[in-house]
Amino acid sequence: xxxxxxxxxxxxxxxxxxxxxxxxxxxxxxxxxxxxxxxxxxxxxxxxxxxxxxxxxxxxxxxxxxxxxxxxxxxxxxxxxxxxxxxxxxxxxxxxxxxxxxxxxxxxxxxxxxxxxxxxxxxxxxxxxxxxxxxxxxxxxxxxxxxxxxxxxxxxxxxxxxxxxxxxxxxxxxxxxxxxxxxxxxxxxxxxxxxxxxxxxxxxxxxxxxxxxxxxxxxxxxxxxxxxxxxxxxxxxxxxxxxxxxxxxxxxxxxxxxxxxxxxxxxxx
Amino acid sequence: xxxxxxxxxxxxxxxxxxxxxxxxxxxxxxxxxxxxxxxxxxxxxxxxxxxxxxxxxxxxxxxxxxxxxxxxxxxxxxxxxxxxxxxxxxxxxxxxxxxxxxxxxxxxxxxxxxxxxxxxxxxxxxxxxxxxxxxxxxxxxxxxxxxxxxxxxxxxxxxxxxxxxxxxxxxxxxxxxxxxxxxxxxxxxxxxxxxxxxxxxxxxxxxxxxxxxxxxxxxxxxxxxxxxxxxxxxxxxxxxxxxxxxxxxxxxxxxxxxxxxxxxxxxxxxxxxxxxxxxxxxxxxxxxxxxxxxxxxxxxxxxxxxxxxxxxxxxxxxxxxxxxxxxxxxxxxxxxxxxxxxxxxxxxxxxxxxxxxx
Amino acid sequence: xxxxxxxxxxxxxxxxxxxxxxxxxxxxxxxxxxxxxxxxxxxxxxxxxxxxxxxxxxxxxxxxxxxxxxxxxxxxxxxxxxxxxxxxxxxxxxxxxxxxxxxxxxxxxxxxxxxxxxxxxxxxxxxxxxxxxxxxxxxxxxxxxxxxxxxxxxxxxxxxxxxxxxxxxxxxxxxxxxxxxxxxxxxxxxxxxxxxxxxxxxxxxxxxxxxxxxxxxxxxxxxxxxxxxxxxxxxxxxxxxxxx
Numbered sequence: 011x012x013x014x015x016x017x018x019x020x021x022x023x024x025x026x027x028x029x030x031x032x033x034x035x036x037x038x039x040x041x042x043x044x045x046x047x048x049x050x051x052x053x054x055x056x057x058x059x060x061x062x063x064x065x066x067x068x069x070x071x072x073x074x075x076x077x078x079x080x081x082x083x084x085x086x087x088x089x090x091x092x093x094x095x096x097x098x099x100x101x102x103x104x105x106x107x108x109x110x111x112x113x114x115x116x117x118x119x120x121x122x123x124x125x126x127x128x129x130x131x132x133x134x135x136x137x138x139x140x141x142x143x144x145x146x147x148x149x150x151x152x153x154x155x156x157x158x159x160x161x162x163x164x165x166x167x168x169x170x171x172x173x174x175x176x177x178x179x180x181x182x183x184x185x186x187x188x189x190x191x192x193x194x195x196x197x198x199x200x201x202x203x204x205x206x207x208x209x210x211x212x213x214x215x216x217x218x219x220x221x222x223x224x225x226x227x228x229x230x231x232x233x234x235x236x237x238x239x240x241x242x243x244x245x246x247x248x249x250x251x252x253x254x255x256x257x258x259x260x261x262x263x264x265x266x267x268x269x270x271x272x273x274x275x276x277x278x279x
Numbered sequence: 280x281x282x283x284x285x286x287x288x289x290x291x292x293x294x295x296x297x298x299x300x301x302x303x304x305x306x307x308x309x310x311x312x313x314x315x316x317x318x319x320x321x322x323x324x325x326x327x328x329x330x331x332x333x334x335x336x337x338x339x340x341x342x343x344x345x346x347x348x349x350x351x352x353x354x355x356x357x358x359x360x361x362x363x364x365x366x367x368x369x370x371x372x373x374x375x376x377x378x379x380x381x382x383x384x385x386x387x388x389x390x391x392x393x394x395x396x397x398x399x400x401x402x403x404x405x406x407x408x409x410x411x412x413x414x415x416x417x418x419x420x421x422x423x424x425x426x427x428x429x430x431x432x433x434x435x436x437x438x439x440x441x442x443x444x445x446x447x448x449x450x451x452x453x454x455x456x457x458x459x460x461x462x463x464x465x466x467x468x469x470x471x472x473x474x475x476x477x478x479x480x481x482x483x484x485x486x487x488x489x490x491x492x493x494x495x496x497x498x499x500x501x502x503x504x505x506x507x508x509x510x511x512x513x514x515x516x517x518x519x520x521x522x523x524x525x526x527x528x529x530x531x532x533x534x535x536x537x538x539x540x541x542x543x544x545x546x547x548x549x550x551x552x553x554x555x556x557x558x559x560x561x562x563x564x565x566x567x568x569x570x571x572x573x574x575x576x577x578x579x580x581x582x583x584x585x586x587x588x589x590x591x592x593x594x595x596x597x598x599x600x601x602x603x604x605x606x607x608x609x610x611x612x613x614x615x616x617x618x619x620x621x622x623x624x625x626x627x628x629x630x631x632x633x634x635x636x637x
Numbered sequence: 638x639x640x641x642x643x644x645x646x647x648x649x650x651x652x653x654x655x656x657x658x659x660x661x662x663x664x665x666x667x668x669x670x671x672x673x674x675x676x677x678x679x680x681x682x683x684x685x686x687x688x689x690x691x692x693x694x695x696x697x698x699x700x701x702x703x704x705x706x707x708x709x710x711x712x713x714x715x716x717x718x719x720x721x722x723x724x725x726x727x728x729x730x731x732x733x734x735x736x737x738x739x740x741x742x743x744x745x746x747x748x749x750x751x752x753x754x755x756x757x758x759x760x761x762x763x764x765x766x767x768x769x770x771x772x773x774x775x776x777x778x779x780x781x782x783x784x785x786x787x788x789x790x791x792x793x794x795x796x797x798x799x800x801x802x803x804x805x806x807x808x809x810x811x812x813x814x815x816x817x818x819x820x821x822x823x824x825x826x827x828x829x830x831x832x833x834x835x836x837x838x839x840x841x842x843x844x845x846x847x848x849x850x851x852x853x854x855x856x857x858x859x860x861x862x863x864x865x866x867x868x869x870x871x872x873x874x875x876x877x878x879x880x881x
Contacts, residue, residue, distance in 0.1 A: 058807045060777030071508050093507035102508065106778075106805065109505035111498045113565070121491075122498045126510030128491045132519055135490035136483040142490065149491075172649070174674035175721055175801075176833065189509055201805050202721070204673040204833050206871045230807050271809045 022085060024049045024193055024224050025070070025101075030079035032065055039065045041248045042079070047193065052215070052225040054239030054256070056232075058269055061245040063228045064106050067195050071103050072096040083193070098126055102191035104182040106198050106228075110170045116181055117153055117166040123188025124149040153188060160184045160214055176202035180211060187218055194218075196227045200234045208234050232270065236260060244269065286485055289568065290478065297474045300326070304467035323470050327538055329574040330473035334531040336559050336570035337484040338524030343556070344564030345488060346520050347500030348410060349418045352425025353555050356398050356525040358432055358547025360532025363394035365450040365542045366443050373441060384457040391533040399526030406521035407514065425552045432544040449543030453536050473534055477571065480527060484567040487523075496520055561611050563618025572619040576611075639664050639796050639827050640685075640716075645694035647684040654680040656851035657694070662796065662844070667818065667828045669842035669859060671835045671872050676848040678831045679721065682798050685829075686718035687711040699795060713741055715795035721804055723785040727774030731765055734773050734784055738791030751791070758787040761817055779810040786817070790826075797821070798829045803837070815841055835872040839863040847872065 023046035032040040040062045047053045055063050068074040070081055072093040081089050088096050102123075111119050128149060130142035157163045160180055165173055170181060183199050199215070200208050212234060219225050229235045235242065236256040244252040244259060246268040252259055259265055266272065304313055304323055314322050335357055342348050367374070367390045371381035380386055409420040431437065432444050444450065455464045456472070463472050487493050495516050498506040507513050536542050554577070562573020615622045640662040648654040654677045662668045670678050683689040685696060687708035696704045703711050712718075726734050735758060739751040759766035762783045768776065773784060782802055789797055799818070803811045815837050818828060822841075832838035839845055842859030847868060855862065862868050 056807075059779040059805070059810060073504055073508070093504070094510050094512045097508050097510035105505065109502040111501040111505070113501060114494070114497055118494055118497075122494050122506070122509055122511070125491060125495055130491050132487070132492055132523060135487045135492045138486050146490065172652075174679065176674035185509065198805055202674070202801060202833055204671070204871070205835060205873045207673055230805065230811070232808060269807055269809055271812055 023047060024051075024084065025226070026080075026082040026085075027066070027070070028080045028082065030066070030069060030081065031077045032062075032069060032074065033077050038248050040069070040076075040245075043245070043248075043250050044079075045243050045250060045253065047224060047226050049192075049224055050219070050222070051241065052219055052227065052239050054235050054242035055226065055228045055245065056230070056235060056242060056259075056265075056269060057245035058247075062248050063245055064197060066245070067103060067197055067228070070096075070195060071101060097189060097191075100190075100192040101195065102186035102189045102193070103195035104179065104186050104197050104199060106201075108175070108178050108182060110178055110181060110185075112169075112171045114170060115167050116162060116170050116173065117150075117157065119170050119181055120153045120156060120185050120188050121149055123185040124153060126189055156184055156188055159217070161210055174202075176204070176207060179203070180207075183211070183214070187223065191223060193224045193226065196225065196229070198228055198230060200229050200231045212238055232260070290482070293478060293571070297471065297478070301467050301471045304470070323466050325578050327466070327470050327473050328535075329571070329578050330470070330477040331531045331535045331538070332555070332558060332574035332578070333477040333571045334480045334534070335528045335555060336562065336574055337480045337567060338527035339555060339559050340562075340564050340567060340570055341484060341487060341493075341496065342520050342524040343559060344566065344569070345493060345500060346496040346517060348517055348521065349414075349556075350421045350521075350524070350552075351418050351549075351556065352421040352423070352428070352552050353524070353528055354547045354549075354551040355425040355428035356402060356528035357532040357535070357551070357555075358428060358542075358544065359398045359401075360391075360394045360529025361536040361542045361547065362432060362444055362450070362532075363397070363529070364390050364533040364536045365453050367394075368454055369450050369452050370443060373443065384459055387454065387456055387533075387537060391530065394533055395526040395530040398529035399522040402525030403518050403522035406518035410514065410517040410521060422549070422552075426549055429544055429548045432547065444544065447544065449541060451541040453540045453542070455540075456537050469538055473538070476530070476534065481567055481570060484570065488567055492516070492519075557608060561608065561618055563620030563622075565617065566620035568623070569618050569620035572623070576619055639699055640829070641695075641697040642685070643695040643697075645681075645684060645691055645696065647680060647689050647691045647694075649680075649689075653692070654851050655684060655691075658848075658851075658853060660846060660853065660856075662827060662829060664827050665822065665825050666843040667822050667830060667841055667859075669830045669832060669838040669845045670848055671832060671838060671845065671868075672848035672854075673871070675850075677851040678848055679800055680851075681848070682718055682720075682800050682829070682831060685711075685798065686716060688718075712792070715793065716798070717789045717792050717794035717796070718798045719785050719789045719800060719802070721800040723781050725773040725781060725784060725788070728772055730770050731773055731776070731784055732769040734788050735765070735791050738788035739793075741792060754791055754793065758790055761790075761820065762787055778805045779807065779814075782806060782810075782814065783817075790821075794826070796827045796829060798831075800831045801833060802830070803832060803834045811837065835868070836863070839868075 025047040027043060027045050030040055030043045043066065055066070057063055065074065069076050072088065072091050076089060080087050083099055083101065088099065111122060128145050130139070130145055134142040154163065154166065157166050160183065162177070162181060162184060165177070170178065173181065179199055179202060183196060186194055199211060203211060208231065215225060215238060227235070227239065239256055241254065242256050242259045243250060244265050251264050251268065252262045260270070300313060303311065335353060339350065339353055342350055364387065367376065368381065368387050405424065409417065409424070412420050433447060435442055435444050435446050455462055457463065463469050495506065495511045498509070498511060499513055499516060503513055558573040558577040559569065561576050563569030642658055642660050645658040646653065646655050658681060660668070670681065672678050680689065684691050687703070687706050690705055694704070695702065698711070698714060698716055701714060703714065726737065732755070735755055736751065739754065742751060764780055765783055765787055768780065773781065776784060786799065786802060803814055806814060811834065818830065819841050822828060830838055830842065839859040839862050845857060845859040845862045846853050847855035847862065855865070855867065
């Protein structure tokens with residue numbers, strides 16, 4: 011049953027994490043974590059550094075195998091599938107420590123995002139088949155449109171590593187959206203962005219959510235998080251300690267103690 | 280689009296040069312010849328070798344410079360192609376191929392194609408396994424592969440009674456190639472053939488580099504994890520490009536065998552594999568044009584000291600030559616880390632305005 | 638005046654990023670630089686620390702004209718830059734990372750003096766003391782940031798330049814970090830702080846600069862810029878509407 015605040019028409023969650031456990035060298039990273047992401051939702055995930063947020067993203071995208079528990083996407087288990095198969099099912103992501111393709115331009119990075127919607131193989135490429143050229147032209151046009159939407163068009167032909175760090179994150183979001191996923195996992199997309207840039211990013215996230223992409227978001231900027239998310243889950247020291255609408259989470263005593271700290275900070279000077 | 284037209288210009292220039300050299304050597308107008316014009320520094324023999332290496336290096340650059348997968352055993356595939364052609368043309372009888380087939384003009388061509396396909400297929404299988412390794416481990420595995428193949432060739436494929444590879448002595452008497460009754464010989468005709476194939480390979484390489492596949496390879500190079508989460512089937516693409524590079528090396532091996540008319544295992548050992556990597560680095564690994572540049576550059580510097588040094592320095596030749604070559608190599612890599620191709624294209628590389636929309 | 642910058646211009650090849658920057662930092666103050674991505678904040682720090690050669694202008698540090706000096710000489714004078722990606726020695730223990738921060742001082746000072754400073758850093762960041770034997774690569778993001786700052790402090794900087802220290806830190810840790818930065822000032826440390834977390838940076842800054850396209854567009858005391866409507870709109874992201 012979708013709780014209040016979730017779009018009513020969906021009858022089943024898009025992503026279901028069931029009692030997931032993960033450990034590294036005997037050190038527990040996630041313990042019995044269960045949560046759901048519903049279609050059309052913007053779901054937030056917060057928690058202190060080292061709480062296991064990125065680990066959860068790595069498990070969902072198949073980069074790491076879980077120790078126990080199950081992950082279902084559209085009702086089917088995706089545990090054990092290689093990352094590229096999971097991407098093919100429609101889950102895209104960005105990385106906390108930015109994983110762009112250095113040496114390639116911004117446009118080329120985004121074009122890799124279109125990879126799974128293109129078909130040209132080795133022989134098409136070697137002999138420039140007509141199909142391949144048409145496909146290439148089409149992808150290029152769509153990539154430029156996407157770059158325009160994310161306010162990156164003027165950087166299109168720059169080597170991606172020459173962009174300021176904050177904008178590199180936005181390129182990663184653009185690249186992930188290019189895969190036309192049904193679920194996108196964003197790992198701290200706002201880090202390193204100025205206030206104005208965050209406002210534009212927020213708008214872009216809302217836009218692609220409206221276009222049918224469900225969002226699962228890790229972010230430390232509470233203003234951004236609370237302004238975007240319909241529902242927020244809180245991880246602390248490997249376990250889920252709270253889940254609910256942003257307003258409730260912001261005033262949740264355990265969340266304040268573990269993560270937010272007391273209300274607005276007073277002037278430190 | 281600008282880069283494409285630069286490529287087209289480079290092709291026209293290369294084709295014109297090759298044609299001119301072929302014509303010069305074919306007609307020798309007024310007794311002029313390539314060695315005479317270049318004071319003995321450039322010969323068709325050297326240029327044919329450079330053409331053969333270009334074919335290998337296009338594959339190697341795609342594998343190492345684009346996909347970022349090191350191969351220290353590429354000469355193994357080169358040798359497999361060479362011996363495949365040598366055995367199935369010279370010793371066809373020994374393996375039970377009737378003379379009607381083996382005597383036909385198209386037989387060596389068929390063998391050449393078959394060899395490339397088989398070696399490519401074999402590399403695909405090997406690649407599926409060893410390309411799971413990364414960095415140093417992959418380098419070690421390919422090194423081992425190269426040495427293993429060299430030993431197998433030297434030891435007569437483990438079947439001394441058949442004596443297919445000829446052991447240390449190799450196979451001699453490999454026939455020249457014909458098209459119908461027209462021989463691709465004397466040497467200037469063979470030169471034109473090799474460079475036609477080499478340029479075609481460069482064209483294929485450029486096409487691959489600037490495609491969905493080329494981008495996927497570069498993506499794998501810089502972040503395998505990110506590539507996978509975008510839907511790139513990493514193991515398959517790695518195996519594919521490994522196979523393609525092996526097939527090209529095998530093709531080059533066949534062309535070499537029919538040129539040299541004799542093949543010995545030592546040509547395809549560990550040192551030649553290393554030399555290929557060095558040529559690739561000198562030319563510029565991350566560039567397709569680096570292949571011909573590296574092949575040409577790496578063949579000539581050793582000639583330079585060999586022909587010039589003895590006149591100026593009365594020293595033991597062999598050693599000084601190696602030292603001079605080594606020094607040149609260090610200098611190139613020190614000052615032009617992106618190789619000769621980076622040197623040539625560097626000043627041309629300006630950010631282009633975004634094409635299309637906007 | 639520890640640092641005087643006059644009409645500084647710098648960039649990458651054909652791309653000019655800094656278009657004439659002038660600023661003065663007084664001893665014991667926190668100077669904050671805020672601005673959008675691409676405004677040139679990181680480039681400014683790189684130029685000051687010598688990683689990038691200025692095309693024009695002058696940098697005077699502690700009475701020395703350090704314009705165009707190589708980075709190791711500038712660092713030896715005590716101008717220490719902590720870049721936004723932390724560049725820790727991952728396989729080494731926390732304590733070894735810290736000791737390497739004091740490496741340059743070994744020429745003139747005793748090991749004992751450096752050991753003393755180690756204790757000072759541990760008092761500032763108790764977390765690092767708890768994890769002194771742990772490899773740096775296994776620290777969480779926040780702890781790595783603390784280690785990067787701690788390592789910078791081990792060099793006894795006369796001016797500490799921090800590039801986005803709060804990047805990727807949880808709110809509680811961000812607050813802890815700014816507390817430490819303020820505490821460092823109490824101890825007399827001069828700090829140049831580049832931050833996207835504009836609100837908190839402006840709250841503790843004595844002097845603040847807003848950079849736009851390679852120039853300083855606005856300057857003033859931190860608290861003053863905090864209330865400027867221009868700054869609020871562009872850098873504090875005030876217009877993020879709540880809810881959907």
